[in-house]
Amino acid sequence: MIALVALTGLGLGAGAVANQLAGAHPWAERERGSAQRAVPGPWLEVLGAALFAVVLLRFGLTAQLPAWLVFVSAGLVLAVIDLRAKLLPNRVLLPATLAVLVLLTVAAAVDDAWPDLLRAALAGAVSFGVGLVLALISPSGLGMGDVKLAALLGLVLGWLGWPVVLLGFLVGFLLQAVLGLALLAVRRAGRSTELPFGPALLAGALVAAVLSGEWIGLDPLF
Incomplete structure (x- = not known):
């Protein structure tokens, strides 16, 4: 329970940082002024807290948990920027990918899960x-x-x-298709309208990850 409360608080902070970073993008053009929040209200902070809690309940206090927390944190920034600017900046993507790879390598060393790391790479x-x-x-x-x-x-x-990889991308493409059809139905988009794909891919990956196994973090709570 202590870990859940702590990670929820950390998720609030991650959401706040994501809000500021996304609001300040493009960063090179905002150095002179104060950054504004990308999403008004506490919604992104609440989402960050909820996602951190979900990830903890899914993976528990395991060696792989830090990699998932980094993934969620980067995903928040990437999703909001993509929705606002239709762009996935390298300054977030590349460090996040490297950090996740390093953290999964540490997890493989701790748990002797080298086959998992090889499959991930x-x-x-x-x-x-x-x-x-x-x-x-x-x-x-x-x-x-x-x-x-x-x-x-x-x-x-x-x-x-591998089944989780396939499921994650399948859900992402499905979410994008449903969103596109919904926007067409309400005439908020046309057939030639380009929609940001990042949020759907990120959501699909997270859905596949949290539904692909037991929620081992629930055990200490019951």
């Missing part, structure tokens, strides 16, 4: 390759930011297994 590379091919075939549907995000998603989902 391979899944990240395969996801990047597939995304790159799709981007070359249809540049209007998938940008290079989405391709780099696919590598990060493949990395974290690959740690859990």
Whole structure:
């Protein structure tokens, strides 16, 4: 219970930082002035707290938990920036991917889970390759930011297994399709409207991750 309260508070902080970072983007143009919050109200902070709690309940106090917390924190920033600017900045994507890889390497060393790490790295590379091919075939549907995000998603989902990788991307594409159809139905978008893909991919990955196994963090609570 103490860990749950502490991680929820940490998630509030992660949401607040994500709000400030996303509100200050593009960062090079905001150095002279004060940054504004990207999302008014406490919604992003509450979402950060909820996601941190969910991740803790899913993975428990395990060696892999820090990697998932970094993934969620970076995902908040990336999703909000993509929604606002249709962009997934390298200054978030690349450090997040490297940090997750390092933390999963530490988890593999602690738990002797080297096969899981190898599968994660391979899944990240395969996801990047597939995304790159799709981007070359249809540049209007998938940008290079989405391709780099696919590598990060493949990395974290690959740690859990190939079926989770497939499920994560499937859910992400499904969410994007449902959103596109809904916007078409209410005439908020046309057939040629480009929609940010990052939030749907991130949501799909997180849904697949939290539903792919037992919620071991619940055990200490009951």
